[in-house]
Amino acid sequence: MTVSNHPEQQPYEGPPDYRVVGRHGMFPETDHDEIERVNFLAQMNRHLSARVVPGVKAAYDNKVAPAFEKANGRPPADRHEARRALLEEPSFRLWSALRRMTMEQRQQAGRWTAIRQREALAQKAAALTEGDPRLQLDPALPIPRYVSAVDHHCMPGSYHAEAFPGDVANGANYDHGNFVTTAGLLGKYADGGGHAVVQWVRRHYPDLAPRRILEIGGTVGHSSLPIALAYPDAEMTIVDLGAPVLRYGLARAKSLGVDNVRFVQASGEDLSMFADESFDWIQTTMFLHELSNAALDNILRETRRLLKPGGIVLHVEQPQYAPEMPLFEQVMRDWDAFYNNEPFWSRMHELDLDQHMVDAGFARENLIHGGVTAVVDKDLFPDAADDETEDFGRKAAWHVIGARV
Amino acid sequence: MSIADALAEAGAKAAGKRPYFLDEDVETVLAITMAAVQELAVARQRIDTLERLLEGKGVLSKAEINGYAPDPCAAIERALSNQEYIARVLRIVQQRNEAHVAQDDIASEAVGNEIGAPAA
Numbered sequence: 001m002t003v004s005n006h007p008e009q010q011p012y013e014g015p016p017d018y019r020v021v022g023r024h025g026m027f028p029e030t031d032h033d034e035i036e037r038v039n040f041l042a043q044m045n046r047h048l049s050a051r052v053v054p055g056v057k058a059a060y061d062n063k064v065a066p067a068f069e070k071a072n073g074r075p076p077a078d079r080h081e082a083r084r085a086l087l088e089e090p091s092f093r094l095w096s097a098l099r100r101m102t103m104e105q106r107q108q109a110g111r112w113t114a115i116r117q118r119e120a121l122a123q124k125a126a127a128l129t130e131g132d133p134r135l136q137l138d139p140a141l142p143i144p145r146y147v148s149a150v151d152h153h154c155m156p157g158s159y160h161a162e163a164f165p166g167d168v169a170n171g172a173n174y175d176h177g178n179f180v181t182t183a184g185l186l187g188k189y190a191d192g193g194g195h196a197v198v199q200w201v202r203r204h205y206p207d208l209a210p211r212r213i214l215e216i217g218g219t220v221g222h223s224s225l226p227i228a229l230a231y232p233d234a235e236m237t238i239v240d241l242g243a244p245v246l247r248y249g250l251a252r253a254k255s256l257g258v259d260n261v262r263f264v265q266a267s268g269e270d271l272s273m274f275a276d277e278s279f280d281w282i283q284t285t286m287f288l289h290e291l292s293n294a295a296l297d298n299i300l301r302e303t304r305r306l307l308k309p310g311g312i313v314l315h316v317e318q319p320q321y322a323p324e325m326p327l328f329e330q331v332m333r334d335w336d337a338f339y340n341n342e343p344f345w346s347r348m349h350e351l352d353l354d355q356h357m358v359d360a361g362f363a364r365e366n367l368i369h370g371g372v373t374a375v376v377d378k379d380l381f382p383d384a385a386d387d388e389t390e391d392f393g394r395k396a397a398w399h400v401i402g403a404r405v
Numbered sequence: 406m407s408i409a410d411a412l413a414e415a416g417a418k419a420a421g422k423r424p425y426f427l428d429e430d431v432e433t434v435l436a437i438t439m440a441a442v443q444e445l446a447v448a449r450q451r452i453d454t455l456e457r458l459l460e461g462k463g464v465l466s467k468a469e470i471n472g473y474a475p476d477p478c479a480a481i482e483r484a485l486s487n488q489e490y491i492a493r494v495l496r497i498v499q500q501r502n503e504a505h506v507a508q509d510d511i512a513s514e515a516v517g518n519e520i521g522a523p524a525a
Binding site for chain 1: 427446447
């Protein structure tokens with residue numbers, strides 16, 4: 001179950017009021033109506049997953065799948081056939097239209113808040129980061145096709161576009177609007193994924209004492225800061241392609257008092273700025289699905305090269321498609337690939353990741369598999385482990401695949 | 406000019422061709438409706454905020470709001486206000502219905518062709 005802001009009040013299941021989110025020094029100002037827009041959109045997403053999707057599933061089970069079988073003499077062979085059949089079903093189309101426009105409304109709401117104050121946000125970020133060697137930008141870095149072709153999750157300008165030098169608006173939009181998509185499941189600083197990873201690593205690798213940690217594709221540091229805080233003797237490096245998220249990320253970290261971090265603009269495919277065996281721990285969190293086949297393999301090889309002996313690499317992702325996963329669930333999980341600008345999502349989630357890890361140089365017997373759910377302040381935020389609603393592909397419950405060398 | 410920038414850019418299209426799940430016109434109208442639904446939710450929350458703040462300051466109580474009984478004049482003004490509001494919102498329905506009974510209705514373009522035709 002999920003919780004309200006005041007558990008002693010009447011029973012309530014759903015996202016908490018947005019005012020419980022943590023306000024670090026870079027967080028954009030939000031007035032009353034901007035906050036209520038976020039509250040509405042989080043409730044919309046919950047309504048769609050809790051109250052509309054069950055009807056779509058009933059239509060699939062009772063109507064779409066039997067009709068397909070009658071017409072073809074066999075059930076749908078895979079999620080693609082099932083999706084094409086569902087596209088003929090009005091309830092699937094209506095849910096899809098509503099889900100898409102809720103995402104667009106979320107982007108519009110977040111961008112309004114970030115853009116209207118983007119000069120002030122840039123000044124705040126500059127005041128916190130100017131001259132700080134822990135921010136290393138590379139304006140010449142090319143943005144690869146798998147990021148530039150379509151804007152991931154309908155976020156205009158993605159992680160990298162900027163309106164002027166020093167702009168952090170796309171970082172601010174990504175950060176403060178995160179609450180909508182996950183309906184609060186990622187916790188106070190959208191960092192429930194990072195806390196979950198820390199808890200999991202401490203349980204499974206209690207002796208790990210990392211000195212140098214790398215997160216690839218870490219954006220504003222949502223998942224990285226809990227790791228940096230949990231291992232204060234380590235130096236945490238966050239790389240990402242986007243300058244706005246990196247500027248915002250370092251400023252955010254400093255305002256939260258996290259100092260053992262640095263933010264570096266680089267592609268995970270080419271981390272030649274770091275020598276072989278530079279890191280004890282390499283992390284990615286909800287990152288692999290925003291790559292390409294070639295980039296994935298390049299990044300896996302880079303992680304192998306960069307790990308010290310005894311080091312670990314962990315990738316946190318939504319679960320892979322497996323034959324035992326019902327086709328309806330596969331279609332719902334695949335939705336973002338086709339309709340929410342996550343072009344690699346579908347193919348990535350059908351890969352044999354173990355084989356790709358082995359091909360990148362990891363020993364099969366040293367591969368790591370596990371599962372985590374977001375770790376949040378349960379007095380204020382819903383707990384993904386207990387939440388029975390299923391917003392396919394977005395629930396804060398992930399698989400871990402990795403390796404030790 | 407951040408507000409001007411926000412006006413121009415907040416609703417920007419994301420790179421990538423947009424899928425339409427319904428008839429494009431129907432989905433466009435639904436998107437406008439859902440944005441209006443969002444703004445109504447925001448307005449309702451703002452009213453609730455005002456009520457709670459006024460209650461907190463002892464200006465009025467929730468019970469007063471819930472127990473409010475308009476006097477006969479106010480009741481009529483409020484009822485008329487509701488009727489006006491509904492008629493405003495459902496204008497298109499009224500116009501479609503009037504079209505069903507309109508005699509010899511003609512499009513402006515056709516009238517233009519008729520009255521603008523070169524004199525014989």
